[in-house]
Amino acid sequence: xxxxxxxxxxxxxxxxxxxxxxxxxxxxxxxxxxxxxxxxxxxxxxxxxxxxxxxxxxxxxxxxxxxxxxxxxxxxxxxxxxxxxxxxxxxxxxxxxxxxxxxxxxxxxxxxxxxxxxxxxxxxxxxxxxxxxxxxxxxxxxxxxxxxxxxxxxxxxxxxxxxxxxxxxxxxxxxxxxxxxxxxxxxxxxxxxxxxxxxxxxxxxxxxxxxxxxxxxxxxxxxxxxxxxxxxxxxxxxxxxxxxxxxxxxxxxxxxxxxxxxxxxxxxxxxxxxxxxxxxxxxxxxxxxxxxxxxxxxxxxxxxxxxxxxxxxxxxxxxxxxxxxxxxxxxxxxxxxxxxx
Amino acid sequence: xxxxxxxxxxxxxxxxxxxxxxxxxxxxxxxxxxxxxxxxxxxxxxxxxxxxxxxxxxxxxxxxxxxxxxxxxxxxxxxxxxxxxxxxxxxxxxxxxxxxxxxxxxxxxxxxxxxxxxxxxxxxxxxxxxxxxxxxxxxxxxxxxxxxxxxxxxxxxxxxxxxxxxxxxxxxxxxxxxxxxxxxxxxxxxxxxxxxxxxxxxxxxxxxxxxxxxxxxxxxxxxxxxxxxxxxxxxxxxxxxxxxxxxxxxxxxxxxxxxxxxxxxxxxxxxxxxxxxxxxxxxxxxxxxxxxxxxxxxxxxxxxxxxxxxxxxxxxxxxxxxxxxxxxxxxxxxxxxxxxx
DNA sequence: CCGCTTCATGTGAACGTGCACAGCATGACC
DNA sequence: GGTCATGCTGTGCACGTTCACATGAAGCGG
Numbered sequence: 001x002x003x004x005x006x007x008x009x010x011x012x013x014x015x016x017x018x019x020x021x022x023x024x025x026x027x028x029x030x031x032x033x034x035x036x037x038x039x040x041x042x043x044x045x046x047x048x049x050x051x052x053x054x055x056x057x058x059x060x061x062x063x064x065x066x067x068x069x070x071x072x073x074x075x076x077x078x079x080x081x082x083x084x085x086x087x088x089x090x091x092x093x094x095x096x097x098x099x100x101x102x103x104x105x106x107x108x109x110x111x112x113x114x115x116x117x118x119x120x121x122x123x124x125x126x127x128x129x130x131x132x133x134x135x136x137x138x139x140x141x142x143x144x145x146x147x148x149x150x151x152x153x154x155x156x157x158x159x160x161x162x163x164x165x166x167x168x169x170x171x172x173x174x175x176x177x178x179x180x181x182x183x184x185x186x187x188x189x190x191x192x193x194x195x196x197x198x199x200x201x202x203x204x205x206x207x208x209x210x211x212x213x214x215x216x217x218x219x220x221x222x223x224x225x226x227x228x229x230x231x232x233x234x235x236x237x238x239x240x241x242x243x244x245x246x247x248x249x250x251x252x253x254x255x256x257x258x259x260x261x262x263x264x265x266x267x268x269x270x271x272x273x274x275x276x277x278x279x280x281x282x283x284x285x286x287x288x289x290x291x292x293x294x295x296x297x298x299x300x301x302x303x304x305x306x307x308x309x310x311x312x313x314x315x316x317x318x319x320x321x322x323x324x325x326x327x328x329x330x331x332x333x334x335x336x337x338x339x340x341x
Numbered sequence: 342x343x344x345x346x347x348x349x350x351x352x353x354x355x356x357x358x359x360x361x362x363x364x365x366x367x368x369x370x371x372x373x374x375x376x377x378x379x380x381x382x383x384x385x386x387x388x389x390x391x392x393x394x395x396x397x398x399x400x401x402x403x404x405x406x407x408x409x410x411x412x413x414x415x416x417x418x419x420x421x422x423x424x425x426x427x428x429x430x431x432x433x434x435x436x437x438x439x440x441x442x443x444x445x446x447x448x449x450x451x452x453x454x455x456x457x458x459x460x461x462x463x464x465x466x467x468x469x470x471x472x473x474x475x476x477x478x479x480x481x482x483x484x485x486x487x488x489x490x491x492x493x494x495x496x497x498x499x500x501x502x503x504x505x506x507x508x509x510x511x512x513x514x515x516x517x518x519x520x521x522x523x524x525x526x527x528x529x530x531x532x533x534x535x536x537x538x539x540x541x542x543x544x545x546x547x548x549x550x551x552x553x554x555x556x557x558x559x560x561x562x563x564x565x566x567x568x569x570x571x572x573x574x575x576x577x578x579x580x581x582x583x584x585x586x587x588x589x590x591x592x593x594x595x596x597x598x599x600x601x602x603x604x605x606x607x608x609x610x611x612x613x614x615x616x617x618x619x620x621x622x623x624x625x626x627x628x629x630x631x632x633x634x635x636x637x638x639x640x641x642x643x644x645x646x647x648x649x650x651x652x653x654x655x656x657x658x659x660x661x662x663x664x665x666x667x668x669x670x671x672x673x674x675x676x677x678x679x680x681x682x
Numbered sequence: 683c684c685g686c687t688t689c690a691t692g693t694g695a696a697c698g699t700g701c702a703c704a705g706c707a708t709g710a711c712c
Numbered sequence: 713g714g715t716c717a718t719g720c721t722g723t724g725c726a727c728g729t730t731c732a733c734a735t736g737a738a739g740c741g742g
Binding site: 685700701703 | 738
Binding site: 362363364365366369376377378381400402403404405406 | 719720721722723726727728729
């Protein structure tokens with residue numbers, strides 16, 4: 001009747017003893033409850049409550065070979081991601097979506113070569129069941145190694161390289177989002193429409209530019225390469241692009257900019273050039289980031305459904321872990337009309 | 342000589358066989374290498390390279406009772422944190438500092454009651470060795486439960502409640518930072534200095550206001566309660582506070598604002614009231630956030646050493662996990678002089 | 683009443699590691 | 713040469729769980 005000095009955490013064995021059944025039965029109740037009589041199940045559940053038992057994931061992982069956790073992997077220019085509010089929405093959304101399945105999320109940042117090696121070793125060692133990948137270009141060596149090792153990976157954003165087909169991905173429909181924005185500019189009577197595109201080595205940059213071109217062509221407007229500028233998604237490049245466009249086309253009356261940050265830069269350049277927005281030049285951005293509302297005038301933009309993207313990434317990842325072969329998911333964007341167009 | 346059909350991951354046993362030693366010796370090499378002859382150690386290391394062995398953390402955790410991982414726990418108003426660029430620096434810094442010790446970081450968000458329960462269960466079950474806590478008020482129920490269960494917890498920011506002494510914490514020196522800024526305003530000849538303080542239920546808000554008062558008193562300026570306004574760290578409350586201060590004190594020539602966001606709001610209000618900055622009113626902020634540089638004029642502010650804070654949090658956490666009783670660490674701030682003061 | 687199936691339950695083994703302990707060789711010292 | 717200390721190495725066990733298999737009971741049709 002004497003208590004042990006050190007109070008141990010209750011194990012499945014304790015539960016079995018209290019419930020008057022065997023360890024196997026408790027284990028069955030824990031994992032699905034098939035092949036267990038209602039009476040036994042009830043006894044086990046009550047014993048679990050009574051003892052305060054929680055499963056030891058380490059023991060479980062050791063035998064099953066699965067960790068019950070997932071990683072959020074960030075490669076490449078981490079600074080840019082961390083500064084991007086949308087990235088934060090994504091990170092939060094993924095964390096919470098996985099938490100609903102009782103799966104903890106490991107945050108991993110692959111910066112240096114050393115960090116990359118460590119991450120590959122950790123993940124391929126089976127200490128993570130799957131990986132949510134955020135990377136600007138998907139020729140990423142880390143991602144490739146993981147995919148080759150058979151780790152389920154779901155990327156955020158369309159892969160640049162279609163032959164990197166082993167990666168599942170979830171992305172917003174950049175092309176259709178761009179199309180919608182340009183149609184909106186056309187509907188407002190704009191005919192001399194320029195664009196500041198994103199980097200052409202990112203799929204988003206390519207698709208938004210493609211959407212822009214398609215709609216102009218469909219509207220029967222002559223294609224003019226001099227109406228296209230390219231930036232790096234940053235504020236400064238937006239301002240520079242707008243200046244160059246205005247120099248070439250003083251009669252510009254519409255501008256589709258591939259990111260809100262660049263759009264803000266473009267607005268400054270337009271103001272400095274004495275153009276009124278939206279009266280003389282209508283401006284549309286992309287992202288619906290905080291920058292869109294940072295100062296007046298509020299930016300008309302295209303919203304990407306980041307909350308849904310995170311949910312879908314988790315859904316696809318869990319499906320892949322379960323062995324299903326879900327691959328690409330493309331989600332619709334939403335046009336947000338404010339003051340600039 | 343026939344290979345097995347399925348290639349298993351190499352275990353410590355395989356390494357031992359290849360190296361021609363026992364499992365125990367391999368284990369010793371892995372954990373510190375004490376009591377191992379150089380020859381044996383070399384044989385083991387070469388065998389590890391040859392087999393591509395990586396330790397199975399699940400098995401190790403099962404026997405040691407330690408997980409080799411830590412959690413980054415976010416409670417309360419998650420939105421505010423995720424929008425705060427400094428928070429991102431902190432999260433990134435902690436992740437990388439822990440990665441250097443080969444410790445993965447689990448991101449946990451305690452929003453709903455249900456999430457809180459799940460997190461407490463997970464952590465107290467021993468699936469995490471320690472917790473890095475970010476919470477605005479440290480009377481936090483989740484933190485209290487974890488501390489009570491004996492989990493090492495290191496909080497970011499000073500606890501409001503000194504009797505919550507079981508939590509270690511790392512914080513910037515808000516009081517001295519505020520003192521330095523106010524001294525800077527005094528040195529510039531300002532004598533009619535107001536402040537927009539932060540919420541008085543947060544330690545940062547209290548300390549920054551205390552520093553403000555102390556320096557004025559030391560300078561022999563009469564204390565005037567009507568020079569104090571209180572905001573919620575947000576832009577709008579800064580603008581409102583500045584308007585009220587100006588109404589009461591049209592001759593205001595200096596303003597210490599407890600956050601950059603509020604400072605931006607104050608700058609707008611000052612501009613609208615026709616005051617020139619810094620000629621008529623010198624303005625100092627706090628945080629050195631992106632808002633400080635968001636638009637002209639660039640804000641003079643107090644920088645908190647977020648990179649060092651994250652490093653110290655990790656250092657203190659590892660010390661606590663190792664059983665040492667490191668507690669409070671206060672780090673110096675840095676005055677960043679730009680255009681507004 | 684028998685043989686067959688179905689289903690709930692118990693049992694032993696295995697997962698890969700760390701640790702305590704025992705054994706063994708070597709060398710030093712009396 | 714014997715005793716003892718010292719330092720390296722091997723072995724068995726334990727950690728808590730899942731899984732395959734065995735067992736036995738119950739149901740059922742002939």
